Amino acid sequence: MFKKILIANRGEIACRVIKTASRLGIATVAVYSDADRDALHVKIADEAVHIGPAPSSQSYIVIDRIIEAIRQTGADAVHPGYGFLSENAKFAEALEKEGVAFIGPPVGAIEAMGDKITSKKLAAEARVNTVPGHMDLIADADEAVKISSSIGYPVMIKASAGGGGKGMRIAWNDAEAREGFQSSKNEAKSSFGDDRIFIEKFVTQPRHIEIQVLGDKHGNTIYLGERECSIQRRNQKVVEEAPSPFLDEATRKAMGEQAVALSKAVGYHSAGTVEFIVDGERNFYFLEMNTRLQVEHPVTELITGIDLVEEMIRVAAGEKLQIAQDDVTLDGWAIESRLYAEDPYRNFLPSIGRLTRYRPPEEGTQDNGTVIRNDTGVFEGGEISMYYDPMIAKLCAWGQTREDAVRAMSGALDDFEVEGIGHNLPFLSAVMEHPRFKAGRLTTAFIAEEWPEGFAGVTPDDGEARTLAAVAAFVNLRTQKRNVLISGTLANHPRHVGRDWVVKLNGSGEFAVNVRDEGGKTQVAFVDDDSSLAVASDWLPGRSHAHFTVGGRRIGVKVQPANSGWRLRWRGIDAKAHVRSPRVAELTRLMPEKLPPDTSKMLLCPMPGVVTAIAVAAGDEVQEGQALATVEAMKMENVLRAERRGVVKSVAVEPGSSLAVDELIMEFE
Incomplete structure (x- = not known):
């Protein structure tokens, strides 16, 4: 077994690897950039080595810097996590030359599966179902449009070296194919240093289901069930689960066997994932193979009881798998x-x-x-x-x-x-x-x-609104009683807390309520329908979160003072609640509503980032949907478009400018 493992990564995956290595009694080494000097993975590792400036291109993905950290610490193995160098064959080769174990698959498997074009061809040869598409390299946007038209829209434009949703666009027509090709190339070059692009048919009504595989260096390969990863935003997974609610046992077995066949075809060992697109009829098509640990690996660990990081370490140390396919159960x-x-x-x-x-x-x-x-x-x-x-x-x-x-x-x-x-x-x-x-x-x-116009929060139904109104009434009563207690100690004429209040929830109306403490609980009676809810909680003024039992239901609510009211957050609902006396509520209804400033003639930066392109100039007439500027943030390109026709009055920034949220980019006449 290894004595010291260097984790060539950062963030939660570095912490995850450190946790298992420590449990196995293996010393750990963290690497960090300028931006991560005080990061958690640096704090919990046994040793830490600085490897360069904040940009990953100058630190985390610079092979020579990682090799120097290995030499400096005497690490005898490296776990790459995911992203960065995890699927970089040159990195694996460099470790091999250094005599250091790579806790991952062999170089040949990384090369074969890391190139999406080559992997499609190998999958077809291994009799794995594949999606129709153009697997050769594409020279320019004109060729991308021509190929897309021949395949038939919609198509998926993808980076050959891609992953994690980067360098990926869906095109429904020629214009989107042209623009998507260039954006994919830019993102691919920025994220992976490889801007090769290919195109395949986009399967409509698709489900993204992947098979976890695990193999050793002795020819043993098994699959550990599937993960459903269909809840995605911009091709980036958001929610994953295991098993899939869609697969039957026959489809699970067929997908698992094909995943194992592909793994064996490239001599794979370690943990890996074979991703499939599955249509509504449970037809499945090979998408790609990730020759690394996946972000969503914990759900597989939770239903199988297998620590995948531990298995990767043991396989890299030359041990045989201790489990066979028949031993795998999904619990x-x-x-x-x-x-x-x-x-x-x-x-x-x-x-x-x-x-x-x-x-x-x-x-x-x-x-x-x-x-x-x-x-x-x-x-x-x-x-x-x-x-x-x-x-x-x-x-x-x-x-x-x-x-x-x-x-x-x-x-x-x-x-x-x-x-x-x-x-x-x-x-x-x-x-x-x-x-x-x-x-x-x-x-x-x-x-x-489900959110075609974007997510604007959850609007509570009547029952949810009354639940939050009851919480607000409870919070108000506790606050008022605390204030009375304080005032009573400071004056000879303490005030009393009334029972009648009006709770206004922004966007959900008003509720006249009668509030009183009774039998260890607070009874909130709604005047409009004579209903009531009993509320109990350990909440005290100053607490930002508490559990409330409302009408017998226990819920967790975030409570925050906000402009003479309360901000209540629960189940995706973000409600502003004001609890007023009946007279104050009556007067408040007469107050004019304060309107936000008019920014309709401005293009403001929607996120902190760097301007990579300005597509128009002062005096240009623009059309609805036309690209105006591109801002890169957290390794993703974001194209900002015109909301309506207009004429550009002025441009306030230039490519290379670093912008904060809501900073002005351009104005319109």
């Missing part, structure tokens, strides 16, 4: 939600800044038998940088059934506190509560179909 259901530093209310644009509050839910087995796991690489007070992937954490929930797992995930998301940056917690909660998700009716177009 229960697991779901993973990817918590990203991105604002779902602004079309999921990246967000950077300091985590002023970071409180994950409690991990481990819960009272109801479900299990919560949170893989993370950040901490409260840490900073989310613009230089790397925006992932904050991977929250996982396990239950005996899918319904149990979904319910556990919803509760865990409610209990997860993140402040200081934009994040997608409310969106993840909305997915868990969506009837279509609960029914397992998924496709990779789920997000686009």
Whole structure:
């Protein structure tokens, strides 16, 4: 067994590898850039080596810097995590020359499967089902349009060396094929240093289902079931689960056997994933093979009980697999939600800044038998940088059934506190509560179909609105009683707390309520229909999160003071609540509404990033949908388009400019 492992990565995956290596008694070495000097993976490793400036192109993906760190620390093995150098054959070769073990597959398998064009051809030779497409290299945008037209729209334009949704575009017509080709090339070159592009048919109503494979150096290869990864945004996975709610046992077996056949065809060992696109009739087609550990590997670990990182380490050390295919059993259901530093209310644009509050839910087995796991690489007070992937954490929930797992995930998301940056917690909660998700009716177009105009939050129904109104009334009563107690100690004439209040939830109306403490609970009576809800909680003024039992239902709500009211967040609902006396509520209705400033003639930067292109100049007439500028943030290109016809009055920035959120890019006449 190895004595010291260097993790050639950062963030949550570096922390994940360190956790297993430490359990096995193996010393660990972290590497870090300028931006990661105080990162969590640096703090928990036994040793840490600085490898360069913040941009990954000058640090994490510079092979010579990693090799120097290995020499400096005497590490005898390297785990690459995912991304960065994990599927770089030259890196694996460099380690081999250095006499250091690569905790991953052989070089030949990386080369064969890392090139998407070559992998398609090898898959076909191994009798694995493949998607129709053009597997040769494409010279320019004109050729891309011609090929796309011959295949038939829609098509998928993909980077040959791609992964993680980068360098990937869907085109529905010639114009989108031309633009998508150039954007894919740019992203591919930026992310992978390889701008080769290929095109294949886009399968409509697709489900993204992948098979986890595991092999050793002695010819043993098995599959560990499947993962459903259909909830995607911009080809980036957001929610994954294992097993898939769609597959039957026969399809699972057929996909698993084809995945093993492909693995054996390229002499694969270590953990890897064979990804498939599956249509509504359960026909499946090979998409790609990821010759590394996947981001979503925890859900497989939760249903199989197998530590994939440990298996990778043991395989790299020359050990045989201790399990055969017949030993693999799938127990229960697991779901993973990817918590990203991105604002779902602004079309999921990246967000950077300091985590002023970071409180994950409690991990481990819960009272109801479900299990919560949170893989993370950040901490409260840490900073989310613009230089790397925006992932904050991977929250996982396990239950005996899918319904149990979904319910556990919803509760865990409610209990997860993140402040200081934009994040997608409310969106993840909305997915868990969506009837279509609960029914397992998924496709990779789920997000686009269910939120075609973008995510604007969850509007509570009447029952949810009354639940939040009851919470607001409870919070107000506790606050008022605390104020009375304080005033009573400072004056000889303490005031009393009234029972009649009006709760206004922005966007959900008003509720006249009568509130009183009775029998250890707070009774909130609704005047309009004579209904009432009993509320109990351990909440105290100053707490940002608490559990409330409302009408017998236990829920987790984030509570935050906000402009003479309360901001309440629960199950994707973000509600502003004001609790006023009847007279004040009456007068408030007479107040004019404050309107936001008019920015209709401005193009503002929607996220922090770097301007990579300006497509127009002052005086140009632009049409609706026309590209105006391109901003790169967290390794993704974002094309900003005109919302309507107009004439450019002035351009305030130029390519290379670094912009903050809402900074002016151009004005229109």
